[in-house]
Amino acid sequence: MNETIVEARNLIKHYKDLNALENVNLTLSANRIYGLLGRNGAGKTTLMSILTAQAFATSGEALVFGASAYENDAVLSRICFIRESQKYPDDFQPQHAFRSAALFYKNWDQDFADRLAEDFQLPVKRRIKKLSRGQLSAVGVIIGLASRAELTFFDEPYLGLDAVARQLFYDRLVEDYAEHPRTIILSSHLIDEVANLLEHVVVIDRGRIIMDADAEEIRGSAVTVSGSAEKVDGFLAGRRILHRETLGSLASVTVDEALGSRERAEAAELGLELAPVSLQQLVVRKTMVRPDGAGSGSIAGEFADDTLEARR
């Protein structure tokens, strides 16, 4: 197993009227691509901010490379975290931001940054505050990629980027990661788009980690069974149901369990249809399930008809 480079122990972050993180425990190891998934406001940015010492936890411990990052140059110099709402000095152009990054990251690759700027068609000599949302995202993406920091966070890096630019980002990320392995944490709510990149998935919902597993493990960990409602319900009796949809006498039910080959055969005999559940579907369903009793009296059920914003 790879060495551990991030360790969060009982992290709690309370704002005045919001519990942003509720006892988060997390261990990340070196040289993998992590997906930090969850709805807007789930606590993704808060968690990343605390890990990088840009913000402070109410209690708990966050260790990066074995130590707290706070005012710790030895740790900080190995981290890059450009936030989604990153601010830049007033007079800065993208080229200035890149030259700044070059001063602080020993692995900074200026050629790579130049190529990326060309790929993203980023006007490097326009003032940053005049850039569009997509161009602003591109600046952050380029700094994140070209800095080649050992621990790199991408905070919703695709905001405002068009489909081509997003694909470009995913491609460059994978290519560069193959050549220069490092730990990448990709925070996202466009789950389907990034699903194939991820080696490990962490899902956070209302400040709690509700899923923390290898992408391989998750694929096929849930299944949707559809057919006549009676048969479906009979077949799935006693299983962990994530979601149930009915249309007339037909039902489509998602269970949070894998089915063995005998069960699959049985389903086929009953004339039931089995369909895999995409990571996005799984996250949406898991996020919408309210664990009974848990959740400190918070509004259960109120979000039932909410959908993940990613589904657009």
Place this chain on the structure above:
Amino acid sequence: MSRTMAVARMQLINKWTYIGWPLTILAASFLMSLAIFALIPVQEGKYGGGSQAPMWYFLVLGIQSMTLVFPFSQGLSISRKAFYLGTLGLFSLIALGMTGLYLLGGVIEGATNGWGVYGYFFKIPWVTDGPWYSTAAFFFMVMMFMFIIGFWFATIFKRWGTTGTLISTLGTGLVLIGLAALSTLFQWWGVVGTWFAQQTPLSISGWAALLCVVLAAGSYATLRKATP
């Protein structure tokens, strides 16, 4: 240490912010003052307040360092300490350079009889009356003061938001009003007046330096816990 230096260098990547704009503002203000001096047909010393123009820019610079450069520095994983020392260090150098420019301007002004039109831009009654080092100390401290006060208020704003800024501004105002009221009540004004009359540019610089140190220390304490 090298990261502190890098913070200073980072802010010089775009030369306009710390060098171009202050010089442009100074030059524009100077030329305008000169034009006005030339238009007034008086054969004796004419004084203007145009040389203070860059000072107001420094106030803005202090605010922006905290509201924009600090969040950026956090994105590049720069420690708060390195950011603070690098930024304040860089500004001290800029203030030093500007002070040199003001002194030089004053010398030329004196030698050319007010640029040939009896106009005095760098020479300010009382401020520049003393020896050169007292003038230098005064200009330098005023510049530092403007930057630090901007930085300080922006730190308060970053840390405690609008409410905090409002409370600290109103609080400062209340304390000053309270002091004024006390002075009136206990008839201290005579003493206060005498005290001010006794001050020289050098001693005022000393007091400003003291205030700067207090504010700078306060900013640092606040910055240590500020988030971008």
